[in-house]
Amino acid sequence: xxxxxxxxxxxxxxxxxxxxxxxxxxxxxxxxxxxxxxxxxxxxxxxxxxxxxxxxxxxxxxxxxxxxxxxxxxxxxxxxxxxxxxxxxxxxxxxxxxxxxxxxxxxxxxxxxxxxxxxxxxxxxxxxxxxxxxxxxxxxxxxxxxxxxxxxxxxxxxxxxxxxxxxxxxxxxxxxxxxxxxxxxxxxxxxxxxxxxxxxxxxxxxxxxxxxxxxxxxxxxxxxxxxxxxxxxxxxxxxxxxxxxxxxxxxxxxxxxxxxxxxxxxxxxxxxxxxxxxxxxxxxxxxxxxxxxxxxx
Amino acid sequence: xxxxxxxxxxxxxxxxxxxxxxxxxxxxxxxxxxxxxxxxxxxxxxxxxxxxxxxxxxxxxxxxxxxxxxxxxxxxxxxxxxxxxxxxxxxxxxxxxxxxxxxxxxxxxxxxxxxxxxxxxxxxxxxxxxxxxxxxxxxxxxxxxxxxxxxxxxxxxxxxxxxxxxxxxxxxxxxxxxxxxxxxxxxxxxxxxxxxxxxxxxxxxxxxxxxxxxxxxxxxxxxxxxxxxxxxxxxxxxxxxxxxxxxxxxxxxxxxxxxxxxxxxxxxxxxxxxxxxxxxxxxxxxxxxxxxxxxxxxxxxxxxxxxxxxxxxxxxxxxxxxxxxxxxxxxxxxxxxxxxxxxxxxxxxxxxxxxxxxxxxxxxxxxxxxxxxxxxxxxxxxxxxxxxxxxxxxxxxxxxxxxxxxxxxxxxxxxxxxxxxxxxxx
Numbered sequence: 173x174x175x176x177x178x179x180x181x182x183x184x185x186x187x188x189x190x191x192x193x194x195x196x197x198x199x200x201x202x203x204x205x206x207x208x209x210x211x212x213x214x215x216x217x218x219x220x221x222x223x224x225x226x227x228x229x230x231x232x233x234x235x236x237x238x239x240x241x242x243x244x245x246x247x248x249x250x251x252x253x254x255x256x257x258x259x260x261x262x263x264x265x266x267x268x269x270x271x272x273x274x275x276x277x278x279x280x281x282x283x284x285x286x287x288x289x290x291x292x293x294x295x296x297x298x299x300x301x302x303x304x305x306x307x308x309x310x311x312x313x314x315x316x317x318x319x320x321x322x323x324x325x326x327x328x329x330x331x332x333x334x335x336x337x338x339x340x341x342x343x344x345x346x347x348x349x350x351x352x353x354x355x356x357x358x359x360x361x362x363x364x365x366x367x368x369x370x371x372x373x374x375x376x377x378x379x380x381x382x383x384x385x386x387x388x389x390x391x392x393x394x395x396x397x398x399x400x401x402x403x404x405x406x407x408x409x410x411x412x413x414x415x416x417x418x419x420x421x422x423x424x425x426x427x428x429x430x431x432x433x434x435x436x437x438x439x440x441x442x443x444x445x446x447x448x449x450x451x452x453x454x455x456x457x458x459x460x461x462x463x464x465x466x467x468x469x
Numbered sequence: 470x471x472x473x474x475x476x477x478x479x480x481x482x483x484x485x486x487x488x489x490x491x492x493x494x495x496x497x498x499x500x501x502x503x504x505x506x507x508x509x510x511x512x513x514x515x516x517x518x519x520x521x522x523x524x525x526x527x528x529x530x531x532x533x534x535x536x537x538x539x540x541x542x543x544x545x546x547x548x549x550x551x552x553x554x555x556x557x558x559x560x561x562x563x564x565x566x567x568x569x570x571x572x573x574x575x576x577x578x579x580x581x582x583x584x585x586x587x588x589x590x591x592x593x594x595x596x597x598x599x600x601x602x603x604x605x606x607x608x609x610x611x612x613x614x615x616x617x618x619x620x621x622x623x624x625x626x627x628x629x630x631x632x633x634x635x636x637x638x639x640x641x642x643x644x645x646x647x648x649x650x651x652x653x654x655x656x657x658x659x660x661x662x663x664x665x666x667x668x669x670x671x672x673x674x675x676x677x678x679x680x681x682x683x684x685x686x687x688x689x690x691x692x693x694x695x696x697x698x699x700x701x702x703x704x705x706x707x708x709x710x711x712x713x714x715x716x717x718x719x720x721x722x723x724x725x726x727x728x729x730x731x732x733x734x735x736x737x738x739x740x741x742x743x744x745x746x747x748x749x750x751x752x753x754x755x756x757x758x759x760x761x762x763x764x765x766x767x768x769x770x771x772x773x774x775x776x777x778x779x780x781x782x783x784x785x786x787x788x789x790x791x792x793x794x795x796x797x798x799x800x801x802x803x804x805x806x807x808x809x810x811x812x813x814x815x816x817x818x819x820x821x822x823x824x825x826x827x828x829x830x831x832x833x834x835x836x837x838x839x840x841x842x843x844x845x846x847x848x849x850x851x852x853x854x855x856x857x858x859x860x861x862x863x864x865x866x867x868x869x870x871x872x873x874x875x876x877x878x879x880x881x882x883x884x885x886x887x888x889x890x891x892x893x894x895x
Contacts, residue, residue, distance in 0.1 A: 175509065191519070195519040354527060356527065357523045358531075
């Protein structure tokens with residue numbers, strides 16, 4: 173696949189991208205390297221994996237990381253209850269054969285990582301929020317990421333039937349190990365600029381009025397640049413906000429409309445209090461917060 | 470199109486250059502880079518840059534280093550010519566400046582022989598500084614005839630001071646800091662030089678770094694939690710869930726060592742900003758702030774209200790209301806009061822952390838009190854906001870650092886390192 177073909181496929185998946193992102197994805201795909209994506213929460217890291225699955229027409233296998241995530245939840249687990257039942261039912265049979273059969277595919281519960289490498293068709297494997305998992309789990313991933321194989325003590329080494337396209341995301345809650353980074357191609361995603369945000373709004377919400385989209389995109393950019401706002405609005409929140417305004421039949425972002433729908437874009441009380449202040453309202457809407465008229469300064 | 474072979478040879482040199490700049494680039498990365506360039510072609514400079522960045526740089530910090538090296542190495546032809554032209558012009562201009570300065574010096578100071586380095590310093594001085602020096606030499610010309618040796622020594626000391634001032638100015642300007650990225654750059658700047666409008670950004674940077682350290686520590690904590698002796702009781706109880714088979718083993722967890730932190734914060738005038746930043750850091754570090762007590766001092770000592778410290782945005786207001794802001798610094802009195810506190814604040818399990826620039830009245834008394842505080846507490850650490858390069862000029866720093874460990878904390882990056890050390894070592 174060429175870079176142009178990849179771009180075309182992403183466009184068909186209704187994804188708004190820039191040249192940098194397309195090139196990075198192409199490089200990772202061509203070299204068969206896992207892609208590590210870092211950036212603030214809500215900039216669209218997970219979306220990249222979803223779009224790649226849609227664009228490449230592959231199944232998306234997702235592993236959500238959390239504190240204490242272990243092999244048994246990520247790779248495989250023996251179906252212990254089923255094994256116990258089998259021992260009790262087949263007690264009279266040949267012991268060696270029974271032991272051997274207990275550690276076969278029949279009793280193995282496949283988890284996302286194993287599923288992704290045993291799949292007959294190549295998949296997109298999303299390892300989401302890897303920074304939330306323990307360092308031990310990170311080390312455990314190294315074999316899979318570099319060799320595309322895993323070792324199960326009772327079975328041996330399982331090699332990938334097909335090579336999945338692996339996407340790892342991190343919010344930088346803790347630094348990842350050098351060993352993991354070295355095995356990946358790297359992408360840092362920042363919040364989109366005004367043009368890209370507007371393009372996303374138009375692509376995802378084609379029914380929403382163009383003027384309203386432009387006002388929402390501009391207001392979100394201004395909110396992100398406010399130092400006092402603690403949780404900067406994400407792209408998903410921009411989309412939610414525009415959809416909410418549209419659902420209420422609002423065609424222009426006035427101070428009243430802003431107050432009614434602020435909960436869709438700002439998600440904590442301190443930030444909502446910042447929005448209550450007159451200068452901020454005026455800056456976001458271009459209207460006077462008290463009388464609702466356009467400001468002329 | 471240029472021959473790809475030329476570019477591939479350049480690529481290997483480029484990898485070496487990246488390694489020299491601290492990026493861990495191995496043969497694997499170079500091979501990947503060559504493969505992707507052969508595939509993508511060399512026509513589009515931006516595309517080549519993005520592709521190589523993806524292969525070589527594995528973090529945001531590495532991306533910035535990569536961009537700098539790439540822009541310096543793979544120059545467009547016009548830019549390369551313009552740069553060479555500019556460099557040649559600069560060279561000629563500097564030579565001209567040096568020659569003029571040398572002539573000026575020769576005509577002015579026939580009695581004083583100046584070294585090459587001093588002549589160079591003179592050439593680099595601003596016109597204002599040169600004028601000052603010229604008028605000074607004119608004024609004391611009479612002395613030169615009466616006592617040439619003394620006059621020469623005096624002129625040399627003037628040059629030595631100018632060189633030192635220039636060094637200090639360069640350090641203050643944060644030379645070598647990451648100027649390209651404002652978020653990273655702020656970590657390398659002198660805390661005392663922050664403008665008011667930069668403070669929110671600095672606070673955001675502190676919070677981000679503290680969050681990262683907390684994440685690192687909790688990951689380590691979890692890891693160590695699985696070691697230790699086997700807990701038979703819990704293992705057998707858990708085994709009942711799996712029909713008496715001890716399928717999973719449980720381990721005893723070591724009880725955490727209860728250590729506490731006593732922070733002694735200088736809030737006299739210029740120290741407030743540094744103290745605020747350092748306290749923000751300490752408050753953000755879960756493991757450190759759990760057991761900590763904060764004392765503020767200038768001429769006298771007072772304990773900070775833990776509840777009011779929860780809102781660090783109002784720290785300055787709080788300090789001003791307390792009545793100790795803007796007074797002189799008396800570390801001796803503060804430490805004596807701290808040692809005399811009943812019930813005792815310091816003890817074997819306490820780490821005393823002093824945030825101060827070492828400038829205090831009655832240094833001898835302060836030294837004695839510090840010795841006593843060290844005897845009473847488990848460990849004493851001093852965070853000093855004065856840049857380490859200037860420590861050699863300050864006697865107080867040498868005196869206090871002979872008693873306890875002193876860490877430089879003039880930038881947020883250094884402060885991060887100090888807080889990480891504090892946090893990791895408990």
